[in-house]
Amino acid sequence: MSDLLSLTAVAARSALDKKECSASELTAAYLKAIEDTADNNAYVAITADKATDMAKASDARLAKGEGGALEGIPVGVKDMFCTKGVETTASSQILKGFVPTYESTVTSHLWADGAVMLGKLNCDEFAMGSANETSAFGPVTNPWTATNGDLMGKALTPGGSSGGSAAAMAARSCLLAPGTDTGGSIRQPAAFCGMVGLKPTYGRCSRRGIVAFASSLDQAGPITRDVADCALMMTSMAGHDEGDSTSIDAPMPDLMAALSMGIKGMRIGIPDEYTLDGMNPEIVALWEQGRAWLEDAGASCVPVSLPHTQYALPAYYIVAPAEASSNLARYDGVRYGQRVEGATLDEMYAKTRGAGFGDEVKRRILIGTYVLSAGYYDAYYIKAQQVRRLIQQDFLTVFEQVDALLTPSTPTAAFPLGEKMDAVSMFLNDVFTVPANLAGIPAISVPSGLSSDGLPLGLQLIAPALREDTLIRGAAVIEKAAGFDHVATGAAS
Amino acid sequence: MTKNVSPLVEGRTGPWEVIIGLEVHAQVSSEAKLFSGASAAFGAGPNEHVSLVDAAMPGMLPVINRFCVEQAVRTGLGLNAQINLVSVFDRKNYFYADLPQGYQISQFKQPIVGEGSITITLSDGTSRDIGIERLHLEQDAGKSMHDQHPSKSFIDLNRSGVALMEIVSKPDMRSAEEAAAYVSKLRAIVRFLGTCDGNMEQGSLRADCNVSVRRPGEPLGTRTETKNLNSIRFIAQAINSEVARQIEILEDGGTIVQETRLFDNTTGQTRTMRSKEDAHDYRYFPDPDLLPLKLDAAWVDHIRDTLPELPDALRARLLDQYGLSPYDASLISEDRAVAAYYETAAAGQDAKIVANWMTVELFGALNKMGLDLADSPVKPDQLGKLVGRITDGTISGRIAKDVFALMLENGADPDQVIDEKGFKQVSDTGAIEAMIDAVMAENADKVAEYRGGKDKLFGFFVGQVMKASQGQANPGVVNGLLKQKLDG
Numbered sequence: 001m002s003d004l005l006s007l008t009a010v011a012a013r014s015a016l017d018k019k020e021c022s023a024s025e026l027t028a029a030y031l032k033a034i035e036d037t038a039d040n041n042a043y044v045a046i047t048a049d050k051a052t053d054m055a056k057a058s059d060a061r062l063a064k065g066e067g068g069a070l071e072g073i074p075v076g077v078k079d080m081f082c083t084k085g086v087e088t089t090a091s092s093q094i095l096k097g098f099v100p101t102y103e104s105t106v107t108s109h110l111w112a113d114g115a116v117m118l119g120k121l122n123c124d125e126f127a128m129g130s131a132n133e134t135s136a137f138g139p140v141t142n143p144w145t146a147t148n149g150d151l152m153g154k155a156l157t158p159g160g161s162s163g164g165s166a167a168a169m170a171a172r173s174c175l176l177a178p179g180t181d182t183g184g185s186i187r188q189p190a191a192f193c194g195m196v197g198l199k200p201t202y203g204r205c206s207r208r209g210i211v212a213f214a215s216s217l218d219q220a221g222p223i224t225r226d227v228a229d230c231a232l233m234m235t236s237m238a239g240h241d242e243g244d245s246t247s248i249d250a251p252m253p254d255l256m257a258a259l260s261m262g263i264k265g266m267r268i269g270i271p272d273e274y275t276l277d278g279m280n281p282e283i284v285a286l287w288e289q290g291r292a293w294l295e296d297a298g299a300s301c302v303p304v305s306l307p308h309t310q311y312a313l314p315a316y317y318i319v320a321p322a323e324a325s326s327n328l329a330r331y332d333g334v335r336y337g338q339r340v341e342g343a344t345l346d347e348m349y350a351k352t353r354g355a356g357f358g359d360e361v362k363r364r365i366l367i368g369t370y371v372l373s374a375g376y377y378d379a380y381y382i383k384a385q386q387v388r389r390l391i392q393q394d395f396l397t398v399f400e401q402v403d404a405l406l407t408p409s410t411p412t413a414a415f416p417l418g419e420k421m422d423a424v425s426m427f428l429n430d431v432f433t434v435p436a437n438l439a440g441i442p443a444i445s446v447p448s449g450l451s452s453d454g455l456p457l458g459l460q461l462i463a464p465a466l467r468e469d470t471l472i473r474g475a476a477v478i479e480k481a482a483g484f485d486h487v488a489t490g491a492a493s
Numbered sequence: 494m495t496k497n498v499s500p501l502v503e504g505r506t507g508p509w510e511v512i513i514g515l516e517v518h519a520q521v522s523s524e525a526k527l528f529s530g531a532s533a534a535f536g537a538g539p540n541e542h543v544s545l546v547d548a549a550m551p552g553m554l555p556v557i558n559r560f561c562v563e564q565a566v567r568t569g570l571g572l573n574a575q576i577n578l579v580s581v582f583d584r585k586n587y588f589y590a591d592l593p594q595g596y597q598i599s600q601f602k603q604p605i606v607g608e609g610s611i612t613i614t615l616s617d618g619t620s621r622d623i624g625i626e627r628l629h630l631e632q633d634a635g636k637s638m639h640d641q642h643p644s645k646s647f648i649d650l651n652r653s654g655v656a657l658m659e660i661v662s663k664p665d666m667r668s669a670e671e672a673a674a675y676v677s678k679l680r681a682i683v684r685f686l687g688t689c690d691g692n693m694e695q696g697s698l699r700a701d702c703n704v705s706v707r708r709p710g711e712p713l714g715t716r717t718e719t720k721n722l723n724s725i726r727f728i729a730q731a732i733n734s735e736v737a738r739q740i741e742i743l744e745d746g747g748t749i750v751q752e753t754r755l756f757d758n759t760t761g762q763t764r765t766m767r768s769k770e771d772a773h774d775y776r777y778f779p780d781p782d783l784l785p786l787k788l789d790a791a792w793v794d795h796i797r798d799t800l801p802e803l804p805d806a807l808r809a810r811l812l813d814q815y816g817l818s819p820y821d822a823s824l825i826s827e828d829r830a831v832a833a834y835y836e837t838a839a840a841g842q843d844a845k846i847v848a849n850w851m852t853v854e855l856f857g858a859l860n861k862m863g864l865d866l867a868d869s870p871v872k873p874d875q876l877g878k879l880v881g882r883i884t885d886g887t888i889s890g891r892i893a894k895d896v897f898a899l900m901l902e903n904g905a906d907p908d909q910v911i912d913e914k915g916f917k918q919v920s921d922t923g924a925i926e927a928m929i930d931a932v933m934a935e936n937a938d939k940v941a942e943y944r945g946g947k948d949k950l951f952g953f954f955v956g957q958v959m960k961a962s963q964g965q966a967n968p969g970v971v972n973g974l975l976k977q978k979l980d981g
Contacts, residue, residue, distance in 0.1 A: 100550070208554050373774055
């Protein structure tokens, strides 16, 4: 087959069944694509031998007619997932050299379904960032470049924290990419790179074996080329796990069936509070367009109110650092990862953590430690939890009237790498994505158009807990209406 | 009898009241740890019982051990305490090399067990109720060893993640004796419940003592906390030394510093470990890896319905069913093995005599031999039989002690010893009458004195007859016949 890299996962899986190509050929094409696009710095480890072996095993199973749902599909894994026998660092200096003896539950599901592991993908350090610039491996470059305007010729961010994953998907150096999303880390980079990104309901995907950032917010989910691949991959990743106490024991709706169900009669809410002061008119226009597409498909769109939305970002930037400050305490140089010796135990801690963590991680550990400290706990942490409950309640109330919400995925398109930005401006990238994490509900970003600069923009659908099927139905409609078939300039071919 | 008056300590300048509250850490009897499924067994080689969760490997998550929860509920019920159907696990954050996660999972604001109480009995036979403030579940830390290498510390994570119950009393105790009685009683309860083995030497049960003193009727004084006491004797010593230290400081016009202290068991004194200023800010917050623990009321009721008999109920039954003295009943009801031994020994025998033999002769002998009751050479049915031979007149009480001594040596059956050694006591009235006649003939002067009104001499005659029989005459028969002959 001539153009293996242009196949979606669903199409490639079908081609494998029809013997139009072999898993080994497919994997070889992707390993070559990784080499061809190495400049974007998406991969931090390439497991070529492992990939080749897994592809051979896939071919053997396919020959016997035994292939799984993802048989032979090449996957790039965000470095937040622990992978047995493959160095896992969360893109942090402090975990350099750490090779897990165990596999995360989510990646185990992918391998059990026959997927092939290509390597590990760059991300923001401990998934803390929105531009993939906090990684100890250096930034990732977005395969997309501006075709118009001031941004022409500038290297752009792929977004973060799953920047390496979204960039590799856009560069066609992997065919599926599991990401993790704590405040938008799947959806924002997917939007910046013209990919589909789904953050499922909290508890859908086991967190076991995923390096923890903020435990009550972290969720794994798929980054894929289209909505059908998203449905396929989401189904594989999800599932109850007794090794994660917050894992949900509820059946996943049939997402493949949802692809073609349409949205006739569905009620879609347009939340007033997602209109920001001075919002980019292109984003406003895209949002309007999305509403029209949904109405054309038979849904009715109504304005709704989520009154506590403005408090989501501040609450998030208390809860997430608080949990992170505690979750990252285990990186102390005692048992694994990097150690810098000191004369005393305290000195060893200080030197190890001082050298091992980057500035953004240190900033969040400091914030988290501060908001949990005696005398500040009630004013910050408790208050943020109260706000979080109000935000959850906002969604519960609004989902009594509507089936899903439509919002932009991000306030802007991808911005230049290295752009001097203060921490708060960087945090604003997550303004549309954070509420779904705080409420634990599923949300998807679908590529919906290009900016005047020629960069991808995404629309986000948000659904009630456990209704990933609603997201897939709506996203399939938007995908079809938008007809987004653009390919990044930096994609392998 | 309930005692309400606080015992006071007399200082140089007047009386002081002592206020004591205890935090007891009891290791849950469970095969697996609280959140990891790794073995919780004692005595393995270093780091042999460590799972990925216990070592806090990246991405590893805690999953609650249902059995440990059941054990905590059972203990709460045994303490007559409120069971909280919803409780929350919190993280207690601090850095230490043997704390792999950088936090201990504990329960802070919403413990699994709320208020309860236990009744203690003191040596004077009086009893007092001591309030329980709460019981919560938490993880133990690992162990640091600083003496294995000249410049490095070694870490053993076998204990890391083992389930502990922290049982906090109200500040209801007023003396070291009460504190000791409280810990003894608590230990008895958890042992009866099978929720903690109560082995203080191995560290399965250890106590932190909060002590303050005040003038009677005054507000509470500043307290100190003495950590990690692992024997009841040390608890009493630490409290007494701390009380003396605090009174001396206050009487010299000083003030007590709120601090954590350590007990040195070689000197019997406490010393400063860290002051309040050095206290950690533990930054407690609910552990987001664990959902609130919700218990089904019917499940709790089922545990309540299947509780074993507890020390208080057993003690009441011993008083009622066997007619024991309060002291013997308390002693025997403190340990289920002791009670089981007793009840087997006492079956069909004179229960009070069995209790006496057990608490005095048997315990005394085992103590000397350094043996536990479980290893006693004299089995309970043998002790019962021995008492039976006394009450049925086969041997006298004095001879029984000789028989008992031989039983201790080789675990022999009492009847066998009596037969082999010819200890069977003489109840044949003819033989005894002959001995009496001989004694009276030899001591005609004393017979005359007795008959002249010197009643006290009766004992002398009994002694002479017993001596003549080499102790084997039945004392009851001797008494009866002597009386007849002397008075007749």
